[in-house]
Every structure is written in structure tokens, then in C-alpha cells.
Amino acid sequence: MTALRWTLGTAGAVLLGIGGWLLVTETREDTVPQVLLWLAGAVAVHDGLLVPLVLLAGLALRRPYHNAYGKGDAAGAGASSGYGVLRGGLIVGGCLTLIALPLLLRQGQGRNPTALPLDYATNWQLLLAVTFAVTLALLPVRRLWGLARRPRGTPRE
Amino acid sequence: MTVETVPTCAYPGCTNAPEPPAPGAQGPAPRYCRHPEHNALGAIRISRAKRQQRKPRFRGQLHDPRTATVIGRWLGAAVLVCFVTGVVSHVLQEPPGAVADRLPTRPVWGYRFSQGLHVASGIAAVPLLLAKLWAVYPRLFVFPPVQGVRHALERFSVAVLVSSVLLELFLGLLNIVQWYPWPFSFRQVHWALAWVMVGALLLHLAVKAPLIAAHWRHRSPGTRQLPAGDAPDRRSLLLGVGAAVGAVTVVTAGQAFTPLRPLNLLAPRQPDHGSQGLPINRTAAQARVSATAVRDWQLRVAGPRPYTLTLSELARLPQHTEELPIACVEGWSASAHWEGVRVRDLLDRAGAPHDARLRIVSLQRAGAYGVTEMGASYARDPLTLLALRVNGRVLSADHGYPARIIAPNRPGVLQTKWVSRIEVLT
């Protein structure tokens, strides 16, 4: 384990060094500060905006959901109450939206007619509708199944 | 200055002497005493528990190392695939001198596959990265934020990892829609950050190795320490993340992977959308190929026996039809039937040596890749054509009329259009 760790760590440091060297020597002279700024910006937007929003959404949904539909099982895992299905639907819809965002923002601005040729707004809405429908259809299935079959690892009363 | 005297057990707060090495044992001496909980995992656990008391509490579940390990495995795989296929693409585009004449031309769909995979694994990494960072988000708030030099280095490497992976994925996603809002060169930065990202990933694995090992399996010691009631919830979260990976993949991969074409809803290209059934990256107008230049077109071949051909002379040479993919660096690809003269035949006519490298010059006046080089392995390959027709019709202006290069296993940017000169380099 120790030898493996040191090998991995050393290899990592070397590759990181190569990357840093490429960044400094193989780019235009003003690139390094610009890239540092964009790196920091990426983290700031992700950690300061995206994650707090997702955490807030979780806070806003989980408690009321459990109050309305029960926790499903004494273990309080939530999975068998159907909450997991709802969360899964939101993850899928959210990720599809994120992937669609650049296309939606650039629709009509393709550099030639073969770039961005599809109607992305319609396709995105269609995908959200499908996600919504699948989530709705799975919810009762999961709740009934959860009642019939206790999740693994929960003690029987 | 302190002087180390008698070593003590490495478990925090323990002052017992470490276990004596087993007689005849090799390797480093044991660092912990005989107490059954005084070992590496126990030490990690207690120092975390201590820190835990000092940081904001996240009441939600699943912000635990088992979740980080399971999602990390998928994310690590996706990121490594991205890296390897990225290096492949870089080498094919800008081969180091030593291999420039020996690049493999088979399988003909090699670049189509590797670049399609590059973009697909990058897109698949998006849900994984977000889920992973959600799981470890509370670790951002360890308190005190810096606990010594080692800890500072560790946090720095994590910051490098997170920022480089986030930015790599962001740059890639915008590049495929041909949107470049940043002030720097995409290629240079994407290339350099790829190495930074993989280096930081290996470092991360080395740092977290004991924790990863302790949570690798369902039954690993660390996993068993976590509340058993979380397991079904974790499974359900992973299913949700898996579904998101599946969804974003299925609606984008059709731009390269033909069977998924009917589901291609959120890809920047539709491989059969375009003039003559193929997409176009740069039109004749964008490349500023003038009508006069095309009207007076002649092909010049510069070599030991240089010559010039008009279009009708070129069309009277033996023509060959090959089915070859056009595979763009942006990840889309499509197969087509190309008809034209073998580059190899043109070279023989010019008396070019077998190991000659070529310079291909286009009529293009705007944009990169107007002059490209072609290594000997491509130049001599019987499938490499100077194509005059595609899918049974004369090339359209946007596809490179009067003549373009098409070669097997090659990035689209090097399949030069509007070719006017072929120079034999010696």
C-alpha cells in the first residue's frame, strides 16, 4: 500500500508539473493569469452558486416530502418512501438542462447551417416532459415495492 | 528544536510504544501500539471525528467517504478515458517528429471512435462530477481551514483538482457548440490543463488511498462503520446519478454513434444534416475561397518530377471509391463514400520517395489548417484519396470543391479541403 501510494503520488506530482510547464511555456504570454482567473471562477460559480442551490432544493423537498408521504421505513432511509425516485428525476432533469444550456444559449448563432441544426428548446422541453412522466410513473411503483420489500440491511420489527 | 527519542504509537494522543517488529519481518517498523483500534483507519477516524465537532453540520445524509468512493470510481474512469483519448487526438494532430511518418492508419474508424468517446465520456463526467462534489461539499468547511503544512498542501492539490476538472469540462462543452467566450487559446489551455487534472487526480488517489481502501466495498471496514440505514438511500442516489449519466449520454452520443442517431436530441451536430448528407465545419465563404481561385484551379504537385493537372486531367486518372468516416475534433462523425485519385498514385507520378512526408496547401484564405502536413504512413496508404466526389456527387463548394483530402483514421481538421498544391518534403 505504502509503495503504491508513493508511486501514485510521485506520478501525480510529475504529471502536474508537466501540466504546469505546458501552461507556462506553450501558451501565449498573457494566458497564465487568465487561466488562473477562469479556474477560480469555475470553483466560485460551482461552490458558491450551484451547490448551495442544490442543497437548498434538498432541504426544501426532503422534509415536506417525508411529512406528507412518511419516511417509508423505520430506518428512515427514505428510499422506500419514493423520495429517491423524486430526487433521481430532479438529478436527471437538472443534468439534461445543464447539457442543453450552451445549445439553448447559442441556438441560431451556429457558424454555418449545419452547426446547431436542431430545435434545442423543443428537444429540451420534450426531454423534461419525458423525465417528469417517468418519475411520476415510478413513484407509486417504488412506494408499493418499498412497502412489500424492506430495503436490505433494515432490521425486522 | 526537539530531539526524537523513544517513538510512540501514531494514534492521536496515545503514548504507548509501537508494537515491536515481528521477528524476521521485512519493511518499515509498525507505527501503532497493540491496542486493537490503534491503526491507520482508527487514526483517520478519530482525527475526523475531532474535526467534525468544529465544523458546520450538514444534516443531510450521504456526505460520506463510501459515497465519495463509489462516485469517485466512475468519475475517475470517465476522466481517465477523457485524458487518454485526448492524448490520442493531440498526437494525431501534432505528432512528435519521431512518429509523424508512422502514425497508424488502421482501423479506419480509429479516430472516429476515440474522439467520439472523448466527447461522450466528458459529457458523462458532468453528472458524476457534480454528484461527487456534492457528496464531499462539507469537506470544504473543515475547521480550522489550515492545519499545518501537510494539510495546506493537501487542500491546495484538491483545489487544483476540482478547478481543473471543472474548467476542462466547461471548456469542452462550450467548444463543441463552437462558442469560445474565453480570452485564451482553447487548444493550448485544454491540453495543459488535461495534464494538470490527471496529475492532481493521481495525487488525490495517493492521499485518499487508506480511506478509499476502507470504503471500496460494501463490506469494507470503513463502510461498515457508516449508519446501515444510509445504504438504501445511497443506492437510490447512485441509481439517480446513473440514470442522469445514461440520459445525457443517450441524447448526445448519436452525433458519433450511428445506432443512437434517432435519439440525438441535444448534440450540436446531426451527422446527416448538411449539404450532400454531411455536416460542415467551415464553409467556403468562411474560409474565403474565392470563385476566381476555384475557376482557374489547377493541381500542382511539387516533387522530384513536378507537374500540374487540370480538373479534367485529374478526373481521367484512375478513380477509386472508398467508404471512410469524416471525424471532427468536436466529436461528431459520419461515414461517406468518397471517390477520387489515390494520393499514392499522384506521388509515384512525381517520383516521390516512399518515405516522403507531404505538405498540403489549400486555397483557403481564412482560418487555421490552410497548410497541413501528412506523414508517410498516410501518404502511402491506398485508402488515402484526393477526393473529387462524395456520396456519388461532385464535391460541393463547402465540402472542398474541386478536390479535398480524405484519409483513414485522421482528425477532420487535417482532411484539407480546396487542395491546390501537394509538396513532397524531403
Ligand code: HEM
Ligand atoms: C476527477 C476526479 C475527482 C475529483 C474532482 C474529486 C474531488 C474530491 C474532493 C473535492 C474531495 C474532498 C477532499 C477533501 O477532503 O477536502 C474528495 C474526496 C474524496 N475522494 Fe475524490 N475526486 C475525484 C476522483 C476520485 C476517485 C477516482 C476516487 C476513488 C475511487 C475518489 C475518492 C475520494 C474519497 C474516498 C474522498 C474522501 C471523502 C470524504 O472525506 O468524505 N475521488 N474528492
